[in-house]
Amino acid sequence: MTEFLQLDLAPMLAATLACLVCGLVGNLLLLTRQSLLGDAISHSVLPGIVMGFWVSGSRAAAPLVAGAMLAAVAAALLIALVRRLTRLEPGAAMGVVFSGFFALGIVLIEVSGAHAVDLDVDCVLYGQLEALIWPAARGPGALLDAAALAEFPAEVTTLAVVLALTLLLLVLLWKELRLAAFDPDFAHAIGFAPRRLSLLVLVLVSVACVAAFWAVGSILVIAALVAPAAIARLLTNGYAAQFRLSAVAAVAMGAGGYWLAALAPGALGLGHGLNAAGMIAVLAGVLLAFAWLFGPFGRRGAARRATVAGHPAAAT
Amino acid sequence: MTLLEALLFSAGYNAAVVALGCAGFGLAAGALGCFVLLRGRALIADAAAHATLPGVAGAFILAALAGWEVRSLPLLLAGAAATAAVAVLLVSGLTAGGRIRDDAAMALVLSIGFGTGVVLISVVQSLPVGGQAGLKGFILGQAAGMSAADARMIGLLAALALLLVTVMFRPLAALCFDREFAAAVGLPVRALDLALLGLMLAVTVAGLRAVGLILVVALMVIPAATARLLTERLEVMVPLAAAMGALAAWLGAGLSSALPGLPTGATITLVACTLFVAALLFAPRRGALAFAWRQAMLSLTVARDHALRVAFEAAESSPAAPLAWADLGRGAGWSAWQRALLPRWMEAAGWVTERAGQVALTPSGLALARDLTRRHRLWEHYMQAAGGLAPAAAHRAADEVEHTLPPEVTREAEAWLRRHDPARLAEGEVPPPGEAERTP
Structure with missing residues (x-):
C-alpha cells in the first residue's frame, strides 16, 4: 500500500487527469475537423517552453506554461495567416509552421544551454510520468495528512485545476460550442462570433496540451486529444453522449494504460518497466479498434449505410 | 572551420558526406513532396514517419530473439518501412466508415503508432543484448553522424525516386489535379496512388537517417509549399521544389558544421523555413508584398x-x-x-x-x-x-x-x-x- 502511494498514485492520477482534460477538449477539435491542430500545437510549444526556461532560468511551471501558451497561440495564428495568404491546404500550412517551430525549439535548447539541465527533447517527446513520485507518503494515513499532501507532485494538482477550468468552460459555453461545432455558418448568421469562440477553443487546447505535457509527452498528447473523441464518435450520435463517452474512454485509457504498464512486465517476465505513456496510446489504439469493429457507427455502420444506399426505398 | 569551407565540401570528409547525403535527400523529398502536397495529403508523411518507430523497435526485438545482428541497417529499415506502410493503409481504413475524417485518422495513426513504438523501445531496453543505445537516435535523426554508406544509400534512393517521378510525371500530374479525369482516361489511379505512397514511404524511411523523424516532414512539406507559392505550373514546381530542398539541406548542413552546437536536422528545417518566408513575402503573384x-x-x-x-x-x-x-x-x-x-x-x-x-x-x-x-x-x-x-x-x-x-x-x-x-x-x-x- 505504501509503495503504491509513493510510486504509483501520483503518476496514475496524472495520466488519468491528462487524458480526461485532453479527451474532453479533443471533442471540440474532432467536431470542427481540426484534429491535426493538436499535432501542430503539441510540436509548436517547444520553443515557448525553452524560452520560458531561458528567461526564468528554472523549471518553475509558470514561465514554462506561459511560454508554451504564447508559442501555441502564435503557431495557430501563423497557420491561419499562412492559409489565408497562400491558400495552401490546411495540412501543408500546419506542416510548414509546426516543423519550423519545432526545429527552432531544438536549436534553442542547444543554444540556451537548457540541454545541460534536464530539459531535453526526450523529456518533451516521451514525458516523464515515472518521475512523479510522492515520497512523503509513509502509509495510508498520508492521504489525510496535510503536511504529506503538501508535498504531492504539483503537476497533478495543476492538471486537476485545469480539468476544473475545462469543465467550467464546457458547462458555461455548452450551447455556444455546440452551435459553433455543428453549424458555424448559422452561428455566424445569428450574430455569434465563432471566431472568438474558436480562439477560446484554441487557448483551451493549448492549456490542455501544455498541462498534459509533463505527464505523457508531446506525441502522446495527440493520442489523448484525438482518441477518446474518435472512440465516442464511433459509438454515438448525440452531443452530450459524445462528451460522456469520451470521458469514460479517457479515464479507461489513462488509468488502464498506466496499470498495464506497471503490471505487464511482471506477467511477461520482463525485468524492466514498460513506458506508461506509450502504453496509454497502445490501449487507446485497442479501444479504438474495438469501437471501429463493433461500434454502431464503425465498420458495421459503414456496411449498413452501403446497403441503405443500394436500396433507395429503405432510406426514405 | 568556416561556412565557406563547409559549403565547398572542403571542411573535412565527414562534413562533406553529411552535406551531400542531406542534399540528396532534400532533392528527392522536394520533388516527391509536390505530388503529395497536390494530392492533398501533406501530413501523411508525418503519420508515416512517426509510425516507423514500432517497426524499428520490432525489428530490433526480432533480431535479438532470433540471434541475428541487432544493428543491421537493412533489417531496421525494413521494419520501419513495414509499419509505416501499415499506418498509411490504416489511415484510409479508418476513414472508410465516414465517421472519422482524414485529419483525425492521421492524428490517431501517428500518435498510437508512436506510442506503440515507445512501449517496444522500453521492451528493447530490458533485452539482454547490447546495441540498444542509439535506437532513439535512429528515429530522431543523427544527420551529423551519417556514414558514407548511409549517404550512398540515400543518394541511390534519391536517384531512383527522381527517375520514377520523371518517368511517371504525366500520369502522376493527372492523378494530382483531377483523379476522376485520370480514371476516366483509363489511368490505373489506384496503382498510381499506391506507387506515390510507396515512393513517399521509401523516401521517408531513408530520410530517418538523414534528418530525423520529425524533420523528414519539414523537407517533404516546406520546399513543395515554397515552390507552390512561386509557380502555377507543375513542370516548374517539381524541379524548383527539388532544388530548394537540396539547397536548404546543403546550406543547413554547412551552417551546422561551421557553427558547433547547431543540430543539423533542425538547422536544415530552419533554412527551409527561411526560404518559405522569403517566398511568402516576395513571390511575384501569391506573395504577401505582391498582395x-x-x-x-x-x-x-x-x-x-x-x-x-x-x-x-x-x-x-x-x-x-x-x-x-x-x-x-x-x-x-x-x-x-x-x-x-x-x-x-x-x-x-x-x-x-x-x-x-x-x-x-x-x-x-x-x-x-x-x-x-x-x-x-x-x-x-x-x-x-x-x-x-x-x-x-x-x-x-x-x-x-x-x-x-x-x-x-x-x-x-x-x-x-x-x-x-x-x-x-x-x-x-x-x-x-x-x-x-x-x-x-
Whole structure:
C-alpha cells in the first residue's frame, strides 16, 4: 500500500487527469475537423517552453506554461495567416509552421544551454510520468495528512485545476460550442462570433496540451486529444453522449494504460518497466479498434449505410 | 572551420558526406513532396514517419530473439518501412466508415503508432543484448553522424525516386489535379496512388537517417509549399521544389558544421523555413508584398475613379464652378496617404491640371472621367433593373462591383440593359466629352 502511494498514485492520477482534460477538449477539435491542430500545437510549444526556461532560468511551471501558451497561440495564428495568404491546404500550412517551430525549439535548447539541465527533447517527446513520485507518503494515513499532501507532485494538482477550468468552460459555453461545432455558418448568421469562440477553443487546447505535457509527452498528447473523441464518435450520435463517452474512454485509457504498464512486465517476465505513456496510446489504439469493429457507427455502420444506399426505398 | 569551407565540401570528409547525403535527400523529398502536397495529403508523411518507430523497435526485438545482428541497417529499415506502410493503409481504413475524417485518422495513426513504438523501445531496453543505445537516435535523426554508406544509400534512393517521378510525371500530374479525369482516361489511379505512397514511404524511411523523424516532414512539406507559392505550373514546381530542398539541406548542413552546437536536422528545417518566408513575402503573384501592392493599387484606383467622377458630375451640373482638391477628396473619402499620393499621380498621368488651387480636367482626364461615370451609371441602372434595388442601394452595389469586374462583364451588363430596358440605358447615357468640358 505504501509503495503504491509513493510510486504509483501520483503518476496514475496524472495520466488519468491528462487524458480526461485532453479527451474532453479533443471533442471540440474532432467536431470542427481540426484534429491535426493538436499535432501542430503539441510540436509548436517547444520553443515557448525553452524560452520560458531561458528567461526564468528554472523549471518553475509558470514561465514554462506561459511560454508554451504564447508559442501555441502564435503557431495557430501563423497557420491561419499562412492559409489565408497562400491558400495552401490546411495540412501543408500546419506542416510548414509546426516543423519550423519545432526545429527552432531544438536549436534553442542547444543554444540556451537548457540541454545541460534536464530539459531535453526526450523529456518533451516521451514525458516523464515515472518521475512523479510522492515520497512523503509513509502509509495510508498520508492521504489525510496535510503536511504529506503538501508535498504531492504539483503537476497533478495543476492538471486537476485545469480539468476544473475545462469543465467550467464546457458547462458555461455548452450551447455556444455546440452551435459553433455543428453549424458555424448559422452561428455566424445569428450574430455569434465563432471566431472568438474558436480562439477560446484554441487557448483551451493549448492549456490542455501544455498541462498534459509533463505527464505523457508531446506525441502522446495527440493520442489523448484525438482518441477518446474518435472512440465516442464511433459509438454515438448525440452531443452530450459524445462528451460522456469520451470521458469514460479517457479515464479507461489513462488509468488502464498506466496499470498495464506497471503490471505487464511482471506477467511477461520482463525485468524492466514498460513506458506508461506509450502504453496509454497502445490501449487507446485497442479501444479504438474495438469501437471501429463493433461500434454502431464503425465498420458495421459503414456496411449498413452501403446497403441503405443500394436500396433507395429503405432510406426514405 | 568556416561556412565557406563547409559549403565547398572542403571542411573535412565527414562534413562533406553529411552535406551531400542531406542534399540528396532534400532533392528527392522536394520533388516527391509536390505530388503529395497536390494530392492533398501533406501530413501523411508525418503519420508515416512517426509510425516507423514500432517497426524499428520490432525489428530490433526480432533480431535479438532470433540471434541475428541487432544493428543491421537493412533489417531496421525494413521494419520501419513495414509499419509505416501499415499506418498509411490504416489511415484510409479508418476513414472508410465516414465517421472519422482524414485529419483525425492521421492524428490517431501517428500518435498510437508512436506510442506503440515507445512501449517496444522500453521492451528493447530490458533485452539482454547490447546495441540498444542509439535506437532513439535512429528515429530522431543523427544527420551529423551519417556514414558514407548511409549517404550512398540515400543518394541511390534519391536517384531512383527522381527517375520514377520523371518517368511517371504525366500520369502522376493527372492523378494530382483531377483523379476522376485520370480514371476516366483509363489511368490505373489506384496503382498510381499506391506507387506515390510507396515512393513517399521509401523516401521517408531513408530520410530517418538523414534528418530525423520529425524533420523528414519539414523537407517533404516546406520546399513543395515554397515552390507552390512561386509557380502555377507543375513542370516548374517539381524541379524548383527539388532544388530548394537540396539547397536548404546543403546550406543547413554547412551552417551546422561551421557553427558547433547547431543540430543539423533542425538547422536544415530552419533554412527551409527561411526560404518559405522569403517566398511568402516576395513571390511575384501569391506573395504577401505582391498582395499588399495589388490591394494598395486597387484602393488607389478606386479613389481615383471616385475623384474623377466627382469632377465630372460637378462639371455636368455647374460647368463654371471652380473645383479644388478638397472637393474631390471629400467626395471620395480619401485617407491621409491617398491625399498625399493621388493629386501627384493624377497630375503626372495628365488627367488634371492644377493652377492656383483650382483643379481642372484635361481632355484625356475628361474622357476617362466620362467613361468611368458612364460605367458607374450603367451598373447602377443594371442593379435597379436586374436586381430590383432602390437607387441608393444600387449606387452602393454598383460601387462594389464596377472597380474590379473586367470590361467584358460591363459590356455584358450593357447588352442586357439594351435588350431588357433600353429606356433606362438611354437615361443613364452621359453626354459626349465636348459638351461638358470646362474651360479653365
